[in-house]
Amino acid sequence: MTHKIxxxxxxxxxxxxxxxxxxxxxxxxxxxxxxxAPVGGAAYEVAGHPLPESxxxxxQDSDAILFGAVGDWKYDTLERRLRPEQAxxxxxxxxxxxxxxxxxxxxxxxxxASSLKPELIAGLDILIIRELTGDIYxxxxxxxxxxxxxxxxxxxxxxxxMRYSRPEIERIxxxxxxxxxxxxxxxxxxDKANVLETFQFWKDVVTEVHQQYPDVELEHMYVDNAAMxxxxxxxxxxxxxxxxxxxxxxxxxxxxxxxxxxxLPSASLNANGxxxxxxxxxxxxxxxxxxxxxxxxxILSAAMMxxxxxxxxxxxxxxxxxxxxxxxxxLRTPDIWSxxxxxVGTREMGDAVVAAI
Amino acid sequence: MTHKIxxxxxxxxxxxxxxxxxxxxxxxxxxxxxxxAPVGGAAYEVAGHPLPESxxxxxQDSDAILFGAVGDWKYDTLERRLRPEQAxxxxxxxxxxxxxxxxxxxxxxxxxASSLKPELIAGLDILIIRELTGDIYxxxxxxxxxxxxxxxxxxxxxxxxMRYSRPEIERIxxxxxxxxxxxxxxxxxxDKANVLETFQFWKDVVTEVHQQYPDVELEHMYVDNAAMxxxxxxxxxxxxxxxxxxxxxxxxxxxxxxxxxxxLPSASLNANGxxxxxxxxxxxxxxxxxxxxxxxxxILSAAMMxxxxxxxxxxxxxxxxxxxxxxxxxLRTPDIWSxxxxxVGTREMGDAVVAAI
Ligand SMILES: CC(C)[C@H](C(=O)O)[C@@H](O)C(=O)O
Ligand SMILES: CC(C)[C@H](C(=O)O)[C@@H](O)C(=O)O
Numbered sequence: 116m117t118h119k120i121x122x123x124x125x126x127x128x129x130x131x132x133x134x135x136x137x138x139x140x141x142x143x144x145x146x147x148x149x150x151x152a153p154v155g156g157a158a159y160e161v162a163g164h165p166l167p168e169s170x171x172x173x174x175q176d177s178d179a180i181l182f183g184a185v186g187d188w189k190y191d192t193l194e195r196r197l198r199p200e201q202a203x204x205x206x207x208x209x210x211x212x213x214x215x216x217x218x219x220x221x222x223x224x225x226x227x228a229s230s231l232k233p234e235l236i237a238g239l240d241i242l243i244i245r246e247l248t249g250d251i252y253x254x255x256x257x258x259x260x261x262x263x264x265x266x267x268x269x270x271x272x273x274x275x276x277m278r279y280s281r282p283e284i285e286r287i288x289x290x291x292x293x294x295x296x297x298x299x300x301x302x303x304x305x306d307k308a309n310v311l312e313t314f315q316f317w318k319d320v321v322t323e324v325h326q327q328y329p330d331v332e333l334e335h336m337y338v339d340n341a342a343m344x345x346x347x348x349x350x351x352x353x354x355x356x357x358x359x360x361x362x363x364x365x366x367x368x369x370x371x372x373x374x375x376x377x378x379l380p381s382a383s384l385n386a387n388g389x390x391x392x393x394x395x396x397x398x399x400x401x402x403x404x405x406x407x408x409x410x411x412x413x414i415l416s417a418a419m420m421x422x423x424x425x426x427x428x429x430x431x432x433x434x435x436x437x438x439x440x441x442x443x444x445x446l447r448t449p450d451i452w453s454x455x456x457x458x459v460g461t462r463e464m465g466d467a468v469v470a471a472i
Numbered sequence: 473m474t475h476k477i478x479x480x481x482x483x484x485x486x487x488x489x490x491x492x493x494x495x496x497x498x499x500x501x502x503x504x505x506x507x508x509a510p511v512g513g514a515a516y517e518v519a520g521h522p523l524p525e526s527x528x529x530x531x532q533d534s535d536a537i538l539f540g541a542v543g544d545w546k547y548d549t550l551e552r553r554l555r556p557e558q559a560x561x562x563x564x565x566x567x568x569x570x571x572x573x574x575x576x577x578x579x580x581x582x583x584x585a586s587s588l589k590p591e592l593i594a595g596l597d598i599l600i601i602r603e604l605t606g607d608i609y610x611x612x613x614x615x616x617x618x619x620x621x622x623x624x625x626x627x628x629x630x631x632x633x634m635r636y637s638r639p640e641i642e643r644i645x646x647x648x649x650x651x652x653x654x655x656x657x658x659x660x661x662x663d664k665a666n667v668l669e670t671f672q673f674w675k676d677v678v679t680e681v682h683q684q685y686p687d688v689e690l691e692h693m694y695v696d697n698a699a700m701x702x703x704x705x706x707x708x709x710x711x712x713x714x715x716x717x718x719x720x721x722x723x724x725x726x727x728x729x730x731x732x733x734x735x736l737p738s739a740s741l742n743a744n745g746x747x748x749x750x751x752x753x754x755x756x757x758x759x760x761x762x763x764x765x766x767x768x769x770x771i772l773s774a775a776m777m778x779x780x781x782x783x784x785x786x787x788x789x790x791x792x793x794x795x796x797x798x799x800x801x802x803l804r805t806p807d808i809w810s811x812x813x814x815x816v817g818t819r820e821m822g823d824a825v826v827a828a829i
Contacts, residue, residue, distance in 0.1 A: 255621065262637045264612065265606075265611075270637040270638050312631065342699070371701075
């Protein structure tokens, strides 16, 4: 059975890093059919929309999406619905990609790249699970209007709606508890139940779902405290799971704590196992086209794709081992380079992973 | 003219740390009239409500409020409106304390207490300005209902409303730009304009207000990126200002980066200069009553009170110099203790500040 993969390189360094991941996938000689389409600013340029119908259709018809990155300063002045990042929001919504997995791992050889003291970060391995299709990201109503109450009735105001329904919380809670069963059986659910109705409900529903997982330890933590504990003692976390908005902030904070965000993959899955796989970092327009971007996060995202959407765990293992091997051999792109290691470019790094496979 | 100060010690370590700040204020021999009232869990115990009418009235009738901390696990099961933290939300709302100042400073002698490598944190001096009476904290409507649209129509859901009106954004923007003029004239406004209507509006209004401050440099940053940049290069920030929800998260993250949250004061002001002054840390029920809590954040909050609400800048300077002197003399409460320094308790630390004054 051939698996169909939509390859969406996007903007900035997207093209370069996705090319390396495709190269790595090709060398595995699996029955994969890959088709490329434009997305983000690149799609706006050719089709006048960041997520053209044809790209969306390709994504919908594929088993998985290998995504690069979108965004560039030059689109900042476009109206919001035409901006590159709308493509990623549109894909999440259209495909129902509610479960976002963002590992924050500190590789042994890259401990020095972290802002944190080595003893606090060495061996870090957190799995952040972020709900990705609900919350204030998609809640209606939203917009601008004249305020009828509040501090300044009569004034112009803008507003958004935060919301979570019971089944939305239940399904992501199951994902988190099941993921924890394959790890150290500890889940931290992050909320702001002391202030928000939405997150008091979140906490209540998570507590209920937890009854079905008596073997998993559940801890509730306020988001402000989580932002602190990540800095103070990140290794105390194992599976950290939360809503869309808080997950956006905490997953980036945790990624940066590792010091090597250029190494971190991500997966966004729907209920059918279809998934979008992309690096945790962005499109980095400042270094685009220079051949210096780190392709490893994208290559590791391809590994996650093989494991989660294509049922090819051995192939995923081969990629991950190869990445560890090139790190052990001392190869480093500029973002993770340090004294005594060998500086390489995007393509050389991809070639090295291919060679190690 | 006598200044009236409401002293609200609250729960946990609140009583101990506030006692030291009062001692320090007393030694200054200023015309201050201090009156104490219960708040938080302590008020619930005696009056059945975390913010009794009498406490609120005292606060309203005072020039400033010296606040300890509220909260204890034992109140977790109370219905939300009776929980200790409702007192602080209630005070903010009733007094209109919209401008929250939270400095994140790394004291020279305490660099080692940070999770971050010394070179990244030494000399850190960020002023976080958080809007404190708007956003999703107070927006209506909020509650539980049956969903009529979204992913699961018909399901039970909870929701909250995020909102900001133009004058709310304008007044906090003025506060931020004016604060920046007294510092290095650089403001970072943190938003999530790429997703939220509220924060696109925030960004638009801040940009407009900025026209009146051509001498101040304004930078816009997404909240997820801000959470990362704080970890990566905190010293790049000077004045960071943002809404209530994002400010809650980022100010705690920044405070913890310094490694010495026990040292960080805060001020929450309204349009009349009335203010609530409290340490950035919480009630720490685990160490309450042991005489080991660090009173310096509360003592420094008292200094902020003298400067911002009571127009006594020299007295504020005297307190701040005294705190620097006791640190230089090597005195440390357990939270900031390190090899080679002298471990002291709450009371000894307060006495040392008094002596240094
Ligand atoms: C680009 C933006 C809309 C997006 C988000 O906020 O979800 C990004 O920050 C992410 O985390 O994937
Ligand atoms: C106790 C809580 C309601 C409060 C908040 O979220 O504002 C606290 O975290 C703070 O930052 O003062």
